[in-house]
Amino acid sequence: RTEGELIAATSTPQPLKKTTDVANIPITQPPKDWKTSQITQNGTALEFSYPPNWFVSKQGDAAFLDNPSYSEPCDNIAEDSMCGAEDPPEITLRISQNSDKQLLGEFVVAYNNGWYSYYKESTQILVNNHRAILVSDLHGTIQVSPILAAFIETTKAVVIVTAHSVNSVDDYYKVLGSLQLSE
Numbered sequence: 001r002t003e004g005e006l007i008a009a010t011s012t013p014q015p016l017k018k019t020t021d022v023a024n025i026p027i028t029q030p031p032k033d034w035k036t037s038q039i040t041q042n043g044t045a046l047e048f049s050y051p052p053n054w055f056v057s058k059q060g061d062a063a064f065l066d067n068p069s070y071s072e073p074c075d076n077i078a079e080d081s082m083c084g085a086e087d088p089p090e091i092t093l094r095i096s097q098n099s100d101k102q103l104l105g106e107f108v109v110a111y112n113n114g115w116y117s118y119y120k121e122s123t124q125i126l127v128n129n130h131r132a133i134l135v136s137d138l139h140g141t142i143q144v145s146p147i148l149a150a151f152i153e154t155t156k157a158v159v160i161v162t163a164h165s166v167n168s169v170d171d172y173y174k175v176l177g178s179l180q181l182s183e
Contacts, residue, residue, distance in 0.1 A: 027125070027173050031174075034049040035050055036049050037050065037063060041095040043183055044182075044183050045183070047179070047180040047181075048175055049174070049178035053068065061096070062093065063092070065089055067168065070090065090165050090167070091161065092160075092161070092162045093160070094161075095158075095159055096159075098158050104131060104132075104151060104153045104158070105133065108133050111160070119149075120136065120137050121139065127152050127176055130154060130159075131152075131153045134148065134149070134151075135150075136148050145164050148169065152181070154183055155183055159181065161175065161176060161179070
């Protein structure tokens with residue numbers, strides 16, 4: 001499956017599954033040599049760190065982190081947050097407005113036509129003192145993309161951080177640990 005498939009068009013989004021123990025989520029601080037960058041949207045600012053040899057591309061409310069060791073750099077960013085179906089960025093960060101003030105769980109279930117409601121695991125976590133839901137298909141029968149997605153609540157928006165490759169899981173948790181949100 002890929003994020004663009006129409007699975008949700010033929011079935012109703014499901015409630016999130018809660019199966020992972022929070023203590024097993026390895027969110028850590030990144031190394032001191034990592035670079036920092038920022039994206040903003042409607043007064044919500046997101047600062048993040050990334051490995052020094054990775055490329056960062058930005059488009060509007062999103063940033064795309066690409067490891068040149070695994071793929072070609074993302075020069076032409078597509079609307080759906082993928083550099084291309086064959087070569088997605090390792091990590092994507094996006095600020096999505098929550099103008100309807102949906103509860104975080106409702107937002108996750110509704111986002112992208114319910115795509116993330118089908119993931120094998122869902123865990124409520126804190127990311128730098130912000131409530132978040134981490135969905136994972138790392139242990140799913142069929143590997144999907146993105147394999148991890150964190151939905152982080154702010155007062156005006158939801159920050160969505162996705163990992164598209166098992167090769168980037170360790171760095172993904174360090175990016176999560178680096179996030180600084182301000183409104």
